Amino acid sequence: MRRQRNLRLVSLLSDFLFRPTFPYSLTEYANEFDVSKTIISEDISAISNAIAELGLGSFTVGKGRAGGATFIPRLRKDIREKFLSELAVELSNPDRILPGGLIYYSDLIFQPNIAFKLAYCIASLYANTKVDTVLTSEVKGIPVAIYVAQALGAKLSVCRFRNRASDGAAVAVHFPTSNGDVRTMYMGTRQIEQKSRVLIVDDFLRGGSTITGMLQMAEQFKANVVGVATIIANAKPKLKLRKDCKSLLTLNIDSKGNSKLKVTDNN
Secondary structure, three states: OOHHHHHHHHHHHHHHHHHHOOOOHHHHHHHHHHHHHHHHHHHHHHHHHHHHHHEEEEEOOOOOOOEEEEEEEOOOHHHHHHHHHHHHHHHHOHHHEEOOEEEEEEHOOOHHHHHHHHHHHHEEEHOOOOOOEEEEEOOOOOHHHHHHHHHHOOEEEEEEEOOOOOOOOOOEEEEEEEOOOOOOOOOEOOOOOOEEEEEEEEEEEEHOOOOOHHHHHHHHHOOEEEEEEEEEOOOOOOOOOOOEEEEEEEEEEOOOEEEEEEEEEOO
């Protein structure tokens, strides 16, 4: 009997972790394991308590026969701050300073374990927000954005800076850059549904031109932008693209060229 319950718990937990925000039917689980719904509810309660104690998220359970159990990823604040603080120390290394007020971080965000944690930090900020599509731009925004989409149960759409025939018909928007140039961004017409709820995710916010382009792109699809999130935001200039624009880390570079990152308090 003990072995049977262990198998159920592992099976249930694997489903919830592989597909967050998806409502799993308690009735279907009861039929699959040949037990009552009450037993399945007790199993989910045990998983929910453990997940909550670890600070990894919460569960919602719908009422009625059609109700299902849903795992909502949400890293507890102290877990987020510990991870981001350690990352900030690493990124503050003087060897990472690049010309033009930039820092080198590609080696970190292209590591799946780090990209995954960064994504779940962002997803935690929007855990109670219904998101249909996570919108990002190529290239460095993609690793984190795809995990954000997975955590929020959304699809991923990518704005490109070069039109590809394989994307089919595309929409193009033109946007100004901080140095006065004009760039063009493309999006396949099938990537975003009209009037969908979009969360914009980018890797770095400095002049804000790329995010401006993505906001224009979302407008072309009549999408409702529910938020803008970046991994790192430059402290200067202090941009206010939108009131709901959030970042995980804030970069400060002093007059001597020394960089320091701190965890952004988005609450």
